C-alpha cells in the first residue's frame with residue numbers, strides 16, 4: 001500500500017519535473033544552452049506541426065532512443081530524494097518513489113519517440129496514445145503550451161493545457177494507418 005501511494009506520488013512528481021525541465025531547460029537558455037539547442041532548435045524545427053510532425057521511413061534511422069534526451073541522467077540525479085524518502089518513510093516508500101519516477105522516465109523516452117514514429121508501436125490505436133499524439137502535436141505547433149508528454153497533470157496545474165485544434169498532418173489526411 002505504501003509502495004502504491006509512493007509510486008502514484010512519484011508519477012505526479014514526474015509530471016511536474018517533466019514540465020519544469022521541458023519549459024525552463026529545453027525551451028529556455030536561462031540555465032543551460034545544450035538542452036535548448038537540441039530540443040527547441042533542432043527537435044522543434046525538424047518536427048514542426050503541421051507538416052513534419054511524423055518522421056518519415058528514411059528518417060527513422062537518425063532517431064535513436066535515449067540519445068536525444070538527458071532524462072535518464074535526471075533520474076539518477078534524484079537518488080538523494082529516494083534515499084531521503086527511504087530514511088524518513090521506510091524502504092517501501094523509497095522503492096515506490098524510485099520505481100514511479102523510473103517508470104515516468106522510461107515512459108517519456110518510449111512515448112516521445114513513438115509519438116513521432118507511431119507506425120511500429122503496438123499501442124498506436126489506443127485512445128490514451130492518440131490523445132498524447134494530439135497533445136504533443138499542439139506543442140510542436142505552439143511551443144508555449146502542453147509541456148507534458150506522458151501525463152499532462154502539470155500542464156493542467158500550471159495552466160498550459162490547450163486543446164486548440166492544429167491542422168492535420170499529411171499522413172493523417174492521406175488516411176495512412178499510423
Ligand SMILES: [Zn+2]
Nearest residue numbers: 026039139143
Ligand atoms: Zn518542446
Ligand SMILES: [Zn+2]
Nearest residue numbers: 043047112136
Ligand atoms: Zn517532440
